[in-house]
Amino acid sequence: MSSTNRLQLLLKHKQQSLLKNGLKGIEKESLRLSEQGFISQTEHPPQLGSALTHPHITTDYSEALLEFITPPFAGIDKTLDFMRNIHQYVYDQLDNEYLLATSMPCGINGDLSIPIAQYGKSNIGQMKHVYRKGLWHRYGRTMQAIAGIHFNYSVPEALWPVLHQLEGAQNSLDDFKSAAYFDLIRNFQRQGWIILYLFGASPAICKSFFKSRPELMAQFKEFDHGTLYFPYATSLRMSDIGYKSNNQADLNIDYNSLSGYVDSLTHAINTPYPDYQPIGVKVHGEYQQLNTNILQIENEYYSTVRPKQIIQPCEKPTLALKRRGVHYVEIRSLDLDLFNPIGIDANRARFIEALLLSCLVHESPEINADEFSIHNTNQLTVALEGRKPDVTLIKDQQAVRLQDWANEILDNMQPICDILDANESDNYFNQTLQGQRKLIANPELTPSARILDEMQTSNQPFSCFANNISRTHAENFTAQTLNATDTEKFERMTRESLLKQAEIETNDSLDFDAFLEKYFSQQ
Template sequence: MTTNKYYYSGKFGIERETLRVDSQCRLARTPHPFGNDEHITRDFCENQIELVTPVCHSVDEAVKVLAELDKRTREELAKNGESIWLYSNPPHFDSEDDIPIADFIGDHSSKRAYREVLQQKYGKKLMLFSGIHFNFSFAEEFLRELNTNNEDFHTFRNELYLRLYKQLMVHSWLLVLLTAASPYYDASLDKDGKSGIIMSEYSSLRNSRRGYWNKFLPILDHRSLKTFAGSIKKHIVTGSLYSVSELYLPIRLKPKGVNSFENLAANGVDHIELRMFDLNPSAPLGIDSRDLEFAHLLILYLLSQPDFDLTPELQEKAVRDHQNAALLEPDTKLLEHGTEVIESMEKHFSENEKAIEIIAFEKEKILVRNHFKSSIVSASAK
């Protein structure tokens, strides 16, 4: 493990999506009550609430800011008899008429046009899935100390984040295994007019093959940030994607400011975004801070792993593994691989007591999943 004093430093941010519901736990029909507040906004639909923390200097600080935003939100919603639906899968709704597109106007009207395109392409129901996005960037001092060959810093930084992106893409399944929390859903998600709670075959519907994915698998070129941005541009130029925001993969490389391939290519990577976390209904804020702490440790661990070529075949496998991890009964080999990665992380962070505690918390989840899987196999053999 590195002894760099900036190793655990960085910038952290949380985006939490939820839905607004009325006293009957039906989707709220009132306008979004927070105006253009950049920290309490919405994503696709008007009856959604997205809390966006400012940049923080630790997971703990980001969670505390999220708690403050959550409190403000709940107090304001309570004035209209509304509350937050703290589940990744939506409550019962009658039809897509209950899902009004976010009413962005004025300077933000282009956001509405984009959402109208999404409605036509994917339908509104898909957009009701809610979750947590975790944003992270390394401390600049840490990156400068890593740059031992005194390469152009801009280039070095971009190449490092691209290498990390590839590692996270092929390991995104692990975070799904550890944080999936949405096996139940209302039948209205299947068909208008239906009702009743269904136990699905998935532990996370939004991460499963039924969840947030493009109509095709966007194959990207990871040789450099320039070719990476260029391969996104090709999908946009051909009309396969409306914009970079429609790239529904579990990991994103983000520039500072406007999220566009032009900005990414010109100004480079500012931070990396992990998009696979389900809302945890047993956690008051919808997220257990230990899960985000583990994600940070996973990022640091993967940074130490060797680079590789993320071929089209490996990109397809990464998505298959991600969707497999979203099953209630994922493949045994995936669970075994999860144990291997976690045990390797234990060795990597062996000198950090807090890290070992966080890793142990997640390791227990894998052990429980393995036990559950073996119990099912044993019962079926009788």
């Protein structure tokens, strides 16, 4: 990118309106709980269709961990309406079960109480199941039961050719687009900790989370007889007890270019890891994991943001990126908003959209391994003690107050919000920005502080608090039903997904060993 930033370039040529109407999609995970408040032991409800092939209702790690996926829409209200309809349809089908509204799980009766997701007898279905078995052997099942929101964002397509021309780029439009997405990603890695501060909603954990790993409890403070916490935590989900894992800490994934990213991720997928060899791959005729490498497949690498391309059937995600470039980014650091029945609201989504565009249009120098480590340290600091008075982070090799840096990030977002609000009847983006400034000035207004305060005031351990809010949301959904038109659409999708799964199973021509060999040999 040239020395002038992209925002100045767009403003100079009066092309800033091209930043509007990027596509937003949301993926949301939620645990199904039994009437008694424990993780459901029942299979994925058949009335919800096939978890393998349904476009909008699937499962994540566990048979009980539902995942809802919206299509991408330019208007965030449409995205949220679709997510609300999925919830309503699911509640119309569920029998004496409800969805847990929190990211950190409750109702765990040991590791084996979390059933691993099943996807039928097809090769691709078996592969998805074996991958999850591998995660169990590597990290335990409990950690995989944590739920989150993934925010998918695609920069407006009309922006790319204009930006390509204004910058006088010599590379192809596709290569330019991918490089620009990596500019966005690097800036998000620098600044993404602000998502944890503003929206982190997992400051406490039910003691049952550690039933299979009691030795880990000693690092926490006790909130009450059933709850562990850190007083200033924002998102324990995003700390080193959540998705992070030590074996990935030394991975040096390259975010400076698409080719560097693909090559470094491919290297991790192809590199044996001694600790995983004793698990074995195929033991007594049964697969325990896909391989003994650092990563079984790309999805095992946990990062706060991923470059994504829509994959073809049985295509490796890295190959999809290599062949067709970056199509959108997936932001993975968002906790479920337990105060919202669908886990996310429009204000939160608008803030993230404005932040991502700010990351795109501002300077984004390349990152080396030391800087990447600093960004991870900053994130961990915010996850564990982001609300601590005068907490500091590392910026440009110097300690800065979190509040000062946060206000600087929001100041950089201001012109983006002005552009997104231009010619609109409501100043939604500016209202969102002003609302978040209040949370920076007063940490007690953040969701993480509110949760601890409400638990304290009501004298409820985390599991009771989480369950009571979850049941209230469930009651609201069960008191109404989805309209007939949308119900019919979902019923049709259910039938089609079951037929599609049967078709895939019928058409498999390779045995599973040969299928895996073919899958991993893709070039």
